[in-house]
Amino acid sequence: MSVLYDMYSPTLFGIVLQIVKIEETAEDILQEAFIKIWNSFDKYDTSKGRLFTWMINICRNQAIDTIRSKQHRVGNKTQDITANERAFFSADALKPEHIGVREMVDNLSPEQKMVIDLMYFKGLTQSEIAEEFNIPLGTVKTRARSAVKVLSSFFKGRA
Template sequence: MLLERAFLDGRPESMRALYDRYAPLVFTIAMRSLASVPDAEDVTQQVFVAAWRGRVGFDPSRAPLQAWLIGITRNAVADAHARRAREGRATDAARTGATDHIEDGSAQVVDQVLVAEAIDELGEPQRAIIRMAFFDELTHVEIADRVGLPLGTVKSHIRRSLGRLRTRLEVADVAS
């Protein structure tokens, strides 16, 4: 309880104690899922940076500190898997020359313009969050840190915005 209070009060020495106590657990969870020491180390660092920055979102009455950190770890591991998948798709596309199938570049330009217009129609902070997620390729945790919103709120904004974009683009696709 003393560590939780010091952590919530923003005392830097609490971060050291928090890291010493929970880093092995966070690293083990990340390592079991990612099977890569460098990736697990990166996730561990991301978790504690996110925890420090988002400590105002920690409520000891809802969950113990350990459970809260495990939740952050799960999100960071999921983000790492998503990043790996994106990188794998990009590597596969480069290796196979996936762009060879595009016969008419004008269709791709029209699609890009439609997507840009649909994103511009989103309100703030949804527009900024979608851009950070898909153009800047930031993880949900990184976006939450940047915009100062809870992780769950960022995820909700992304989910709802993608639904709106899908609806808007389906209408545009039917019209053309």
């Protein structure tokens, strides 16, 4: 576990911090995610993808679950704005841009990029995107699916 933590925690922390924007919350989420990773390690299937990708998904889902929770939303309303700004602009925070994800997303069509940004970097569901932007849910799903296909080809090219 310590080897996994040493290898992946800086990048995973950056991804979680990008979602929650508060350093202390990101630290708690990362700890919870690593416990979940350790406890469900037997469920990891190498045929479905890389270990790092599996770990990113667990961390990302943990972060999204946290920001959607009522407790977080109520606590966040009373959070000092300067603390949010410090977390967001922290010089040593590793963000997804550092592993090339942002550059790959920037290569998508504007419609695909918007959906991916809202889903993966802001944590919105496809239904929430459809409702907020007055787009049919099927259109959002199609854009997300086609974006994933494009991104998949980028990842295959890097492997």
